[in-house]
Amino acid sequence: MLWSDVIAKAAAVGLAPLNGSNPTVGVSGYTLGGGLSPTLGRSHGYAADHVRWFDVVTADGKLQHVDAESEPDLFWALRGGKGNFAVVTALEFDLFPVPRLYGGGLYFPGERTADVLRTWAAWHPNTPETMITSLAMMRMRSMPPVPEPLRGKFLVSVRIAYNGTVADGERLVAPLRAVAPSLLDNVRDMPYSEVASIHNEPTDPVPYYERGIMLRDFPAQAQDKLIELVGPDSETDLVMAELRALGGAWDREPAVPNAVSTRGLPYSLLAVAAGPLSQEEQLKRSVAELLDGMKPWQGDRRFVNNLAPDEAADATAIYGPERYERLASIKKTYDPANMFRLNHNVLPAATPD
Ligand SMILES: Cc1cc2nc3c(=O)[nH]c(=O)nc-3n(C[C@H](O)[C@H](O)[C@H](O)COP(=O)(O)OP(=O)(O)OC[C@H]3O[C@@H](n4cnc5c(N)ncnc54)[C@H](O)[C@@H]3O)c2cc1C
Structure with missing residues (x-):
């Protein structure tokens, strides 16, 4: 489903x-x-x-x-x-009683990337947990379904999903709207059923390669580095670099704890490259250039949904040693022969000699 x-x-x-x-x-x-x-x-x-x-x-x-x-x-x-x-x-x-959101995207011209990024980074930590936001630097294609004002452009987009009144949403978003005139601003009151329009991602199959890391911090040096690596003056061919601001309930253990490993890490950073299979190696190189460049700020765990399927990621590094040990012990009980191994594999714990 x-x-x-x-x-x-x-x-x-x-x-x-x-x-x-x-x-x-x-x-x-x-x-x-x-x-x-x-x-x-x-x-x-x-x-x-x-x-x-x-x-x-x-x-x-x-x-x-x-x-x-x-x-x-x-x-x-x-x-x-x-x-x-x-x-x-x-x-x-569980489902939640959220019939409407104040949400959408603010799309700014690439030359304002530094202003938008710095304002966003200082702004979002002071917003309530009902304000959820991410920032994406994007190289848009010159064809439909990209809306006319955005075609062929380098853009920086701030995504907004606010679960509250329109008046509060407008007040909260005002400092972002004040940074620069936007090329497109579709942040509005919307029924939850229109939620896909916030990120506005392709829904038809497209060949792409993506993977991500978590950041433990995003200070001014990291902001500079991100702009250097994927900003308007960089030579990257990534179609998107997306930074999601986390925290809040993402950091809290649920009533019934689970194996999710990324609590306490304040950002996820995703690199997306698009192109045909014949360009696979180049796509992977472009993604690696960004993620390797941001390594000084990388968190000590990974978000398993943001790993590339073929990525040879060390599962201990994904989960952290203690969580991995418990996973390996449970794996030994339920899948001792490691039948479910075509994944970021947790190996069954070894039986002591
Ligand atoms: C455009 C796009 C946007 C995304 N946005 C987000 C996001 O906002 N947040 C986020 O957390 N992730 C996001 N993801 C990542 C997504 O959660 C992962 O790619 C996830 O693996 C997709 O699951 P699937 O069932 O669609 O894929 P599939 O390719 O069907 O499954 C992927 C893997 O999940 C496991 N799996 C799937 N179904 C079952 C099952 N029934 N039983 C056991 N194991 C199973 C298997 O290991 C399988 O190999 C996004 C991915 C894309 C492509």
Whole structure:
């Protein structure tokens, strides 16, 4: 099932899920990987924090109902450990009474990148948890469906999802609107069903390569470095570098703790390159140039949903040593032969000699 299905059905009764930026993403993989919702996550936490139960098929072929009481270890590991533990056939999660948002995007011309970035970085920490925001530097294509004023341009876009009144939303966003005249400003009162328009990502298949890291800090030097690497005067061919501001409920352990590893890290940084398979090596190089350049500020854990599927990431580094040890021990119980290994693999804990 895709998020678009859930959003439509929930919106019909005035409710909203903790969906991601793009409605074409699948519910299961997203939620098992944590599920970082750029529309409600800062106030509500990760999607994985709100799962009530799963039905799964474990590696031994058994159909099992998994919740906090019946299978507490597996329930902990599934929520954040992604595809390592079982095949999920059904899940139930909370929805929230959010019929409308004040949201959309402010698109500024590339030459104002430094002003917008610095203002945004100083602004968002002082906003309430109901204000969720990200900033993207983007090289737009010169063709539809890109709106006419944005075609072929380098842009910096600030995304807004505010769950509150329009008057408060306008007041909160005013310092951003004051930075520079925008090329497009579609931040508005909207029904939750229009949530995809905030990030406005492609919904048709496009060949791309992306991966991300977490940042533990984003001081002025890191801001300068980001502009140097992907700003308007850089030579990068990335189509997008996206910085999401986290904190709030994303940092708090849920009532029933889980394996999500990125609490306490204040930013996610995603690098996206687009092009045909024949350019794969170049796309990967462009992504690496940005992420390697930002290494001095990289956090000590990774967000599993932002790893490239083929990335040879060390799972200990994704989860941190203690969380990894517990995952490995649960893996040994539920998948000792490592059947579920085509992923960012948690190895079953070794049996002591
Ligand atoms: C355009 C775009 C926007 C995105 N935005 C966000 C975002 O805002 N927040 C965020 O957190 N992530 C985001 N993601 C990342 C997304 O959450 C991951 O790519 C996730 O893996 C997608 O899951 P899927 O079910 O769609 O994909 P699939 O390719 O079907 O699955 C990916 C992996 O998830 C696991 N998996 C999937 N289904 C099951 C199942 N039923 N049982 C067990 N394991 C399963 C498996 O390991 C599988 O290999 C985005 C991705 C894209 C492409």
